[in-house]
Amino acid sequence: MLPADCSRRLVAELRDALDSCAQRQRQLERSLRVSRRLLRAWEPAETPVPEPTPGPETDEKVPSSAFTACSPSPQDLKELELLTQVLEKAVRVRKGISKAGGDKDPSVKSESLAASPATRASTRLRASGWTGSHASETKHPRGIRQTRVPAKDLSERRLVSVEDPTCMGRGARAAKVEPRHRSQQIVPLAAPQAREVFTLKDKGILLQLPMAFRKAASQNSRLWAQLSSTHTSDSGDAATTAKNHFLQKMQTTSGWPSSRLSPAEVEAEVGRLRKACSLLRLRMGKELTADPKDWMQEYRCLLTLEGLQALVGQCLHRLQELRTAVVEQQLGPWPEGRLPRASSPCGGGADTIRSPPLLLYSSTQELQTLAALRLRVAMLNQQIHLEKVLMAELLPLVREQEPLGPPWLALCRAVHSLLCEGGERFLTILREDEPAD
Amino acid sequence: MGRRRRRRVDPADAARALPEAIAVLTRTLPTGPSPETFRRAKFDRPEAAPALWRLLFCVLSPMPADGASPSLALEAQARSVKAALRFQGYPRRALAQLPDDGSQGGRELLLALAWLLARGPTLEQLLAQSRVRLGDEMPVCECESLASPGPAVPSVEADGCVDTRHLQWLMGKLRFRWRKLMASQQEQCALLGKIHSYTRGCHSDRSLGHLSVTETELLRDPEGGQQLLQRLERENVRLEAALEWRRRELVFWQWMDTVLGACPPEASQPTFLPEIPAQGAAELELVVRELQALQEELQAAVEPRRAAWEARVGGHGPEWSASRRALQEAVRQDLVALQWAWERGGGLTQPHEPHRLVRTEAGAPEGRGLQATEVIEVLRSREACLEVVLGQLQGQCRQELARLVGTLPGLIWIPPPGR
Structure with a gap:
């Protein structure tokens, strides 16, 4: 058992890290849901289709709930138990061949090793199939067609008739006149045949934003631009002087030393x-x-x-x-609880006051590389932070405890794994029996 | 104050100017309080208090990005406002002494709000935080990274002691989440790429070309689109009000001066309840320890080098002293740049705002925005740096553990495979 102070601090840090991962995952899953839906067949403007029964994808919420518990589940403990067994076996095997020992054994044990690359790979594959457990939060998706109709050649024939520019113009005007009516919001893409299947892949290129929206959006970016331009030029005028005067007066009447941090x-x-x-x-x-x-x-x-x-x-x-x-x-x-950062450089800084600048990418692969690197850097930062915290708390414990007892050896092994191997691998400690002379 | 007297020039105008300025301000603020609240607050009327507590709560703890804002009771909001203001260094103690139930404090709350508005571009930040995001955005800095560099909040429930196995279990769970995150992230990028290329040419803004997920979604779900449009229009109203406020705020500050003047000055020595800054102090100590370790290492590296240098370089010609000066100057500038990197929050010469992702055709003209390849390059070198740092730390631990156990006879340490 670790001392209470140390336990509290380390558990808090690790939970914090887990929470920020989980939060990011939730955000990602929300946008994944939207994107996946957009790439299925949908109908831009017609009658809503009742929501199909959720497929096996959407109601699979097993893993996340299993991992929100606060203490190790029996299964986790069992895995650790198995892990220990594997290591004990490794000890029995001669030290020279310890490298291959665990991996050669094809039984359950190798699977129980969380760090086994094969297990990891399969987990990842499964993970990519999850859609998360928040399906119930979203409102009813409209116009989902669960079936992927092979509509390719059909739609290609239709492209010609739909691409009529007057048709789009009409749609846009209609949206401006009566934005309340959903059916008029959107460019009437589909010709009279109502059962036509729309997919982004085939006809996405024909979409057009409603006029009312376009107007609001362009006004919006104009206003942001205005706000950011006066923001920089306005300093030094009478209002700024008045504000500074106010702040100073408050400082002096409060009896608070101004040098105080x-x-x-x-x-x-x-x-x-x-x-x-x-x-x-x-x-x-x-x-x-x-x-x-x-x-x-x-x-x-x-x-x-x-x-x-x-x-x-x-x-x-x-x-x-x-x-x-x-x-x-x-x-x-x-003080208690995490407070909003006073001046976080991003998300609230003065330089965010304008419409977002552009980041140009040329291929999906490039985008994936970019995103993966961003995440990798974030993970490394998190890992380094945790490493430092763990070092500061655990190394003194190893130094202070009475060496050589079994608890000390167990602690050493755990600390070595956490600090030197990122918790992924364990070392083996062999005790040489005293020669009976 | 000469300024106060100047208002007499046109009393009728001045009388109108203040309510108008306040009305504009309330239109800009998040909860849209009634202008009447401000007048009541000046006279410290209790009926103004709840609205102002709520307003301050919104200003101080803006909605999280995912919109999951817990609707706290007024009492909890009041406590949170007090803590946040003290955290930011708000000087007036009268506010801290107000009852937690949120029933009182009209004038003090008005003063606190004015303090927040006077200190910085608070209004603009609030607007930026709640901005309606139309594009698919990606930040290019690493500030919003997973590593929350701030102190972790000690969990409320007393955990008691845990075993190292518990830590290992948590660590394994974290690694699992990282992998899951990476997989989802890759899928999301693939989908984004598709949506962008399938809708190319659909955007009325030529510089964007294609639609974003939000924009496409508004076509798929017209009701949601309608809501989005309304949000955009509401934001436009707030933005217009903010611009108007810039033109009118002077009279508000003159008025606030009189509000402050109506308060009796506070006693000089504040008596704060001592707190145990356990978490924060631990954070500070961690940095102290790191720096001390670094200092020792530097000392160990510098001393022999200096000695060897002094011994070897006995007498150089006059041209040496000139190049020595040049070297010294070069190193000085080098280190000033290094120092600048942490003091100005620079380091990476990257902007801190999120960027809108735009897929370009190969061979499209450059210069309209940041290129992904540039960001990738910066991130790669950042990744390499961090890997080095992590490796150093792990090596340090390995050494330390080896030192501790090296003296013990009868034990054989077999490092795990794969290294």
């Missing part, structure tokens, strides 16, 4: 210093692995390292100041 400022500062630390460490690594070709480069490397040393000193000094400020002022920097 707010918890939000402390948090932001600590965050900056954390970033500084990782940048400095990276730079140090680069300098230490560099291979100077001549004495000029060698000297430059030395100067850089000394400069880094000075910068680290400055950062530490600043942290000491913050620490004193926090302690002396008895200012609880982080």
Whole structure:
């Protein structure tokens, strides 16, 4: 068992990480649902079809519910049990062939290893089929055709008649006149034959946004542009002076020392210093692995390292100041519950005040690479953060405990796995029996 | 104050100007409070209080992106407002002393709202946060990453002690979620790519070309489309009001000056209840420890190098002193740039706003936006950096553990396969 403080902190951190993953997953699944529906057959404007009974895809909610529980399920414990068995077996096998030992065994055990690549791959395949467990939240999808009608040649013949530009114009005007009526909102794509199947793939190119929407959207981007342009030019006028005067007056009448840092400022500062630390460490690594070709480069490397040393000193000094400020002022920097970031650089910063700029991609594969890399970077950041937290809590425990007892060995193995292998692999510890002499 | 006297120039105008300014402000604010609330608040009338607590709650804790906003009771909202204001350094204690039930505090709440509005582009941020998103957007910075660099909130229920197996179990669960996330993400990109290419040329805006998911969805589901249109129109009203507010806000600030003047000054030494900043302090200590470790490593690296250098480079000619100065200057500039990277939040020279994804045909003219290839390149180098950092940390742990167990006889450590 870990000490209470350590337990609380580590569990909180891990839960936090799990929650942010789950939140992201929920968002993704929401948009996946919408996108999948769009790529099935649907009818742009006609009568709504009653919702089809959900397929096997939509009501499969087993995995997520199984994983929201707070403590290990019996199955998880059993898996860990099996894992231990495998390792014990590995111990029995001679140490020299330990590498192949676990994998050769084709029984249940190899499957129970969470880290086994084969299991992982199959999990991923299954995972991609899930549509999540939030189907009930969305409102009734309209006009879904569950069946994928092979309508290709049929529709190609029809393209000619539908592509008539006057037809689209009429639709747009109709939308402007009476936006309440759903049937008129949309370009009447389908000719009189009502049973025609519409798929985005075949006829998506004929879609057109309703006029009312187009007008509102263009007005919207015009207004955003206006807001962002006056935003930058407006500073320095009478209103700004009046605002500053107000803030100052409030400060002086409140008896609050103006030099005092707010918890939000402390948090932001600590965050900056954390970033500084990782940048400095990276730079140090680069300098230490560099291979100077001549004495000029060698000297430059030395100067850089000394400069880094000075910068680290400055950062530490600043942290000491913050620490004193926090302690002396008895200012609880982080009140209960997560509060909105005071000035998060994104999502609320001043530079977000305009319509979004464009990010251009040329192929699906490129988009996938981009998204995968973004996620990978996010995961690495999370992993590094967790690594640091785990290091700070677990290494002292290994140092302090009475060595050599079985609990200590178990702790060592667990800590080694968590800290050195990302929790994916375990080392084996062999105890040499005392020679009976 | 000369400013106050200047209003007498045209009393009738001035009398109208304030209500108009307040009306414009209320149209911009999220909950759309009644302008009358502001007048009542000036006289500290209790009936203004609930609306203002709710307004401040909305301003301070904007809706999460997924729209899942818990509708809290007034009391919980009031407590949350107090905590958030104190967190941001709001100076007036009178607010903290108001009862939690949200029944009082008209004037204090008005002052707090004005404080928030005066400090920064609060209105603009609120608008940006609730913006109707029409495109398929992707942020190019890594700020909204999974790693919430802030402190984790200690779970409310007392967990008691846990075993390392519990941690391993949680860690395994996390890895599982990562994989699932990656798979869903890839599928989503494939679908987006299809939708974009199937609707190419459909957008009235030539620079976009194709429709986004939201835009296509509005054609599929006209009712939803109607709601989207209404949201867009409501946003336009708020945006217009915000522009109008810019022109009219001066009179509001003059008025707030008199509201503040009507309050008695507060006693000088605030007596805050001491709190145990456990989580935050732990965060701070973590950074301290990291920096100390870094300092030790640097010292170990620098000292022998400096000594070796001094020993070897005895006498260089006068041309050396010139190049030495040049080197020193180059290194100084180099390090200033490094420092700038964390102080200005730069590092990656990337904008922090989400970008609208646009699929281009091969060979389309460039320069209308950011190219995915550029972002990919930056992300790749970022990924490599982070992998190095993680590897270093893991190596550090391996060394430390090896040091701890290395002294023990009778044990053989077999590292796991695959390394």
